[in-house]
Amino acid sequence: MTAEVQVVDGPEVTSRLDNWAGARATSGAGLRGTRPGARRLLRDRSMTFLIVASVVLTLVPVIWILAQILMKGGSAMSWTFLTHSTPFSMMKQGGGFLNGLIGTAIMVVLASVVSIPLGILGAVYVVEYGKGNWLAKLIRFFSDVMTGVPSIFVGVFVYTALVVKFKYGAIMGAASLALIMMPIIVRSSEEMLKLVPSELKDASHALGAAKWQTITKVVLPSAAPGLTTGAMLAVARAAGETAPLIMTALGSLQLVTKLAGSPISSLTLLILNGAGQAFEAAQARAWAGALELLVIVLVFTVLARVFASRSRLTR
Amino acid sequence: MNNDLVAGEAPVFTAKDLSVYYGSNLALKGVDLEIRPRRITAIIGPSGCGKSTLIRCFNRMNELIPGARVSGEVLYHGENIYGAGVDPVVVRRHIGMVFQRPNPFPKSVYDNVAFGAKINGYKGDMDELVERSLRRAALWDEVKAKLKKSALDLSGGQQQRLCIARAIAVEPDVILMDEPASALDPIATARIEDLMQELKKDYSIVIVTHNMQQAARVSDETAFLYTEVDETTAARWGILVEFGQTGEIFTKPRDKRTEDYVSGRFG
Amino acid sequence: MGPSDSSSSILSADRWKRKGAGRGADSLFAFLAGGCGVLVLLALAYMVISTTRTALPAFRAEGLSFVTGSNWDPSNGSYQILPFIYGTVVTSVIALILAVPMSVGVALFLTEYAPKWLRAPIEYAVDLLAAVPSVVYGLWGLWVVLPYVLRPVSDFLARYLGFVPIFAGPSTGLSYFAAGIILSIMITPIITSLSREIFRSVPSADRHAAYALGATRWEMIKEAVLPRSRGGVVGATMLGLGRALGETIVVAMLIGNNPVINLSIFKPGGSIAGAIANGWGEATGIQISALVGAGVVLFVITIIVNMVARAIVYRFNRA
Numbered sequence: 085m086t087a088e089v090q091v092v093d094g095p096e097v098t099s100r101l102d103n104w105a106g107a108r109a110t111s112g113a114g115l116r117g118t119r120p121g122a123r124r125l126l127r128d129r130s131m132t133f134l135i136v137a138s139v140v141l142t143l144v145p146v147i148w149i150l151a152q153i154l155m156k157g158g159s160a161m162s163w164t165f166l167t168h169s170t171p172f173s174m175m176k177q178g179g180g181f182l183n184g185l186i187g188t189a190i191m192v193v194l195a196s197v198v199s200i201p202l203g204i205l206g207a208v209y210v211v212e213y214g215k216g217n218w219l220a221k222l223i224r225f226f227s228d229v230m231t232g233v234p235s236i237f238v239g240v241f242v243y244t245a246l247v248v249k250f251k252y253g254a255i256m257g258a259a260s261l262a263l264i265m266m267p268i269i270v271r272s273s274e275e276m277l278k279l280v281p282s283e284l285k286d287a288s289h290a291l292g293a294a295k296w297q298t299i300t301k302v303v304l305p306s307a308a309p310g311l312t313t314g315a316m317l318a319v320a321r322a323a324g325e326t327a328p329l330i331m332t333a334l335g336s337l338q339l340v341t342k343l344a345g346s347p348i349s350s351l352t353l354l355i356l357n358g359a360g361q362a363f364e365a366a367q368a369r370a371w372a373g374a375l376e377l378l379v380i381v382l383v384f385t386v387l388a389r390v391f392a393s394r395s396r397l398t399r
Numbered sequence: 400m401n402n403d404l405v406a407g408e409a410p411v412f413t414a415k416d417l418s419v420y421y422g423s424n425l426a427l428k429g430v431d432l433e434i435r436p437r438r439i440t441a442i443i444g445p446s447g448c449g450k451s452t453l454i455r456c457f458n459r460m461n462e463l464i465p466g467a468r469v470s471g472e473v474l475y476h477g478e479n480i481y482g483a484g485v486d487p488v489v490v491r492r493h494i495g496m497v498f499q500r501p502n503p504f505p506k507s508v509y510d511n512v513a514f515g516a517k518i519n520g521y522k523g524d525m526d527e528l529v530e531r532s533l534r535r536a537a538l539w540d541e542v543k544a545k546l547k548k549s550a551l552d553l554s555g556g557q558q559q560r561l562c563i564a565r566a567i568a569v570e571p572d573v574i575l576m577d578e579p580a581s582a583l584d585p586i587a588t589a590r591i592e593d594l595m596q597e598l599k600k601d602y603s604i605v606i607v608t609h610n611m612q613q614a615a616r617v618s619d620e621t622a623f624l625y626t627e628v629d630e631t632t633a634a635r636w637g638i639l640v641e642f643g644q645t646g647e648i649f650t651k652p653r654d655k656r657t658e659d660y661v662s663g664r665f666g
Numbered sequence: 667m668g669p670s671d672s673s674s675s676i677l678s679a680d681r682w683k684r685k686g687a688g689r690g691a692d693s694l695f696a697f698l699a700g701g702c703g704v705l706v707l708l709a710l711a712y713m714v715i716s717t718t719r720t721a722l723p724a725f726r727a728e729g730l731s732f733v734t735g736s737n738w739d740p741s742n743g744s745y746q747i748l749p750f751i752y753g754t755v756v757t758s759v760i761a762l763i764l765a766v767p768m769s770v771g772v773a774l775f776l777t778e779y780a781p782k783w784l785r786a787p788i789e790y791a792v793d794l795l796a797a798v799p800s801v802v803y804g805l806w807g808l809w810v811v812l813p814y815v816l817r818p819v820s821d822f823l824a825r826y827l828g829f830v831p832i833f834a835g836p837s838t839g840l841s842y843f844a845a846g847i848i849l850s851i852m853i854t855p856i857i858t859s860l861s862r863e864i865f866r867s868v869p870s871a872d873r874h875a876a877y878a879l880g881a882t883r884w885e886m887i888k889e890a891v892l893p894r895s896r897g898g899v900v901g902a903t904m905l906g907l908g909r910a911l912g913e914t915i916v917v918a919m920l921i922g923n924n925p926v927i928n929l930s931i932f933k934p935g936g937s938i939a940g941a942i943a944n945g946w947g948e949a950t951g952i953q954i955s956a957l958v959g960a961g962v963v964l965f966v967i968t969i970i971v972n973m974v975a976r977a978i979v980y981r982f983n984r985a
Contacts, residue, residue: 090896123529128882135779138771139788142858145851146791149806151800209699215465219892223703225976226710232905232972233713233965234912236939240961244720263709270703283502287562289463291569292492296695301518306505314862324799327914331946355801358917359808367809385797391821396505396551 150378157375160368166376169339170354174366181373183339184354187254188380190341191333191350192322194258195265200315204304210270211277212299224274230267238263239328247332253344255263257333261325265318272314276307276395309395316388320381326352351377409476411436411573411603412457419452419461425636427452429471432622432642434573439595439604441645443616444624445660447485448658449637450607453624454575455607458494460489492519495602499578501558503550503565508533508542511550511561515569528568535601536564537594556587560594567602574598575607580613592617611661614645621648623657669848674808713964721959723952733963738936740923745956747963749927753842753935756965757917758910760931765854766903772854773861778887796849796855804919805923807848812920816844820932837932846931848916856930857906860979864898865891899981904975914939938964 165180206223214220242260250256280303288298304311329335334347335357342348351373358370412434419427427449434440434457442450452461459480460464461467472479482491492515503511512529529546533539538560542553550561559579566574576595580588595604595617608614614621622642628635641648641657652658724745725732735746772792776785807816820843824835837843868891876886922934923944938960945957 086800124882124885128884131884131887132779135771135775138768139775142768142772142795142854143788143791145946147792148810149803150794152806152810153802201782204706205699206702206705209696209703213696213699214703219700219703222707226707228976229969229972230710232912232968234913234914234939234961234968236912236942237717237961237965237968240942240958241717244958245712245716248720263713266705266709281502283498283500284504286460286463286498287496287502287504287565288496288514290458290460290491290496291565292516293515293518294486294488294692296692297518299695301514302504303958320797324797324801326799326801327943330943352799352801356915357800359805370805372804377799378802381799382794382796385793 088292111210112285137177153371153375153378156368156371157373157378160372161375162372164296165369165372167273170337170349170369172337174361175363177365179369181351181354181369181376182338182371184349184351185376186339186341187257187333187348188323188352190254190343190348191258192330194255194343195261195322196315196319197261197267198258200270203266203318204311205275205298206266206270207273207277208299209303210274212303213294223270225265227270228261231271232310232319233323234327235260235329236330237333242328243331251345252332252334252347254333254340254342254348255344257329257348257350260328260332261322264325264328265322268318268321272317273307274313276310276314277303279310280306306396313388313392313395316384316391320384320388324352324377324381324386327382329353330356351380408436408476410434411577412605413472413474413477414453414456415472415474416458416553417453417469417473419449419456420468420470421464422466422522422603423574426635426638427456428627430610432639432640434605435620436572436603437601438619439599439606440620440649441616441618442605442616442624443609443611443621443660444637445626446609447635447637448624450624452637454577454605454607457573457575458491458496460491460496462487477487492569493571493573495569495571495574495578496563497559497566497574500582501555501562503553503558503561505549505551507547507555508550508561509546512564512568515565516569519569532564532568534565535562535598536560537590537597538564544622554585554587556590559583559591561589563591563594563598567598571602573603576604576636578607578609581609583658588613611649611663615649621645623648623652623660625652625656688929690899717958717962717965721955721962724956724959727952728956731834732959736927736939737936740945740953743952745959746959747847747938747956749925750936750938750960751963751967752927753921753937754911754917754939754967755913756842756923757845757849757906757932757937760842761849761853761910762903762907764847764850765857767904768850769854769857769898769902769906770861772858773865774891776858776862777865778818778883778891792858795851795972800852800913800915803852805972807844807916808851808919811848812839812844815846819852820844824932831929832931834930835932838934838936840920840923842921842928842935843931843934843985845917845937847918848920849910852913852916854908857902860905861895861940863904864895864982868894868923873968875981897978901975901979901982904971904978906959908972908975911964911971912939914943918943 087259095261134276164178167182168178168180169183170181171179210220210223214223238260239354242263247256283304284306285298288302293301329350329352333353334351335353336347336349340346340348355370355377358373360368361367361370410433412432414430417427417430417432418425430453442453444450455461456469456473457475461469469481473481475490475493479485504514506514508531514527514533516525518526530539530543530655533542538557541557542561550558553561561576570595580591583591592613595606598604606614606618620643623640624637625640626635627638641652641654648657652661728735728745729741731746735744736748736750737744737746737747772788776788780788817837817839820837820841821835823833823839826927828832828835872894873886876890879887917937918940921937921940923936924934924939925936925941928935942957942961942974945953949957
């Protein structure tokens, strides 16, 4: 008597096992195998369908939103747009979001200059000096907590702490962005630093290097690509933030380069502003602005990926 | 300990009642040992008996492990490296170490060799130092055209010789080797062993190895470590059982445990 | 040739004492690094203190009814934020109901079904979803999805299911529903990537055991993968919830900013973040204080949700 061996499709890894699991009795054991009962097969097939459907449903928005931004933003995009600021009258055609671009650039650069070095150094402490002590654990826990703080609350805080005294300005906006960026950089840098093999540190110590020399000349250079990835992702995040800037930078229709004392706009604030406009010209500008912002954010996200793949530590 | 030092030749290292604790666990107990200059001294024993722990005492590398504690003395040219006010970083500048798996920095070949010298403020001709060290490590010919290439592109055996060159570049007088060839293929291993014979003209070498045949081949003196067990607490620690000329350890060992080990009765 | 005495030797005569600068540099560096870490803690603490202080006038004026009352009427001096709390929670719940099955489905697809060549592109696509800034989502949601998809769908549902209070029509466009749908797209990436890690960590031995007993793929997932992942997926869901609760712009743009509690999801409402964002321009004095207070309430809610989520994920990883 021969057993009927059925092969039911499954991941390649387990296909060998599937060959042996040919005895698919619906009840009772026995080598005289049959296919799994029709009901079980139906359930398996329908779940597969549902799961694939969920993937498709998830991909639809990605493609849709990218297509829309490209189309609507692309048709409104022009050299004028990139090089001019918002017109005073929303109805007017032409103009652009240059004031927003400059504002975003200023605030993101200011925020990065502060948060990236501080964040990396904080991660260095946790990994190299903390060694699991209570301070390191606390820092890690609260960094995690801070990544979950709503960005609007960060803006509210900077308002209560700084804006009431010093008025709206680029520095205030940058402060709120820095507060959002720092925990992200601390956590991602910590993960990258942990990946540096201890053998490298051993070799450095055995050559007579002091701890700070090992960190600056071996650990940081080895982790550099990964650290850059984390920094790029934080920059992309900061460039896309809107809410905290509402109550710190406030926004402006003019091109502002002052660092403090006067409200300044950002690309995101201008887009938000544009969303509430009924005039076609303003709406066109909003689409173009969305395209500009998306391109900037995607460039940094892709750059982050490039650095990640160049990192020897994550291979 | 039968040390028959040549007249006037002082030992490089003297361990006196050396014990190592990790936290509250005793790892190595009461080792008394002398390492003589310009010899190859092998440390052998079954796995887990504390060979690595012992060799890392000689350049205070054990301290990098949290909770590690050392009692007793280790004299380096007569000075206790665990004495008060002695900076481990300075100690390590005089004593080189090569590890089990080659661990070159992700930098160029040149920068690897120059690393230690730069760290320690070397003021002389760096190019000359790098070439000299690579020659001594029998690697110069193979890499002289690729000094700026990444060290990680070298083969395993070449990387290990690079690590030796790197250690030599800081001009130590001792080189500690913790199972330097165990991650290498037999041909690369043979080259390392030949290199050791060359190096011992200028450096004192201490090598940990789990490969008895290797110890018998290369070393002049051998120390045999073994584990002692406390029946009641099941705690284990390493002790030095026997130390002497390699030839005698392998042919006429004085202790039964040594004899059992070298004749392969346990691994 | 050991330690040489030539002038190019790197060994100085004083062998055992390191120069003062050396020792000092180490301590200085450690201090700097530790200081940066402490800054994070201090920032968080200061956040809470500063905002609460500014919010005190509103808290004092309303007392407990600040969070329990539903009459938000700044022009008449009434600052009660319950409608906003309600809106924040409702939109987040809608988002979760839709996002969790989707995300878990995608995660399962990536770990159990997808051939290797398909994995990377799908992961990139999901990462893309995460990278899009919220204001762009809002713009797209408002001008594209709302008129062409959400409006018709909510009209349809309201017509046929309108007898159920939460689906009662007529729909007005801007609504809890609209905000919730777009929100669900935004929180999908975080739930997906966390769930993927969790499913990936199930040892293949468990999968093989199920197959060896004759299970179909879905049965294997149900018996071997899902039971062990339950805790982790709950944690991931809660992190997604935390993210949804804190999202400002999309909700502000799509919820309608109506400071009332509406039972039907197709009607407009208000969210805390939206109220703050929209009300900021004209607010003065005690109204600002009330808005700040609303922010504090939001902060507390999200912190609690995030802490619980992390505790669950942490305990799950330990197990």
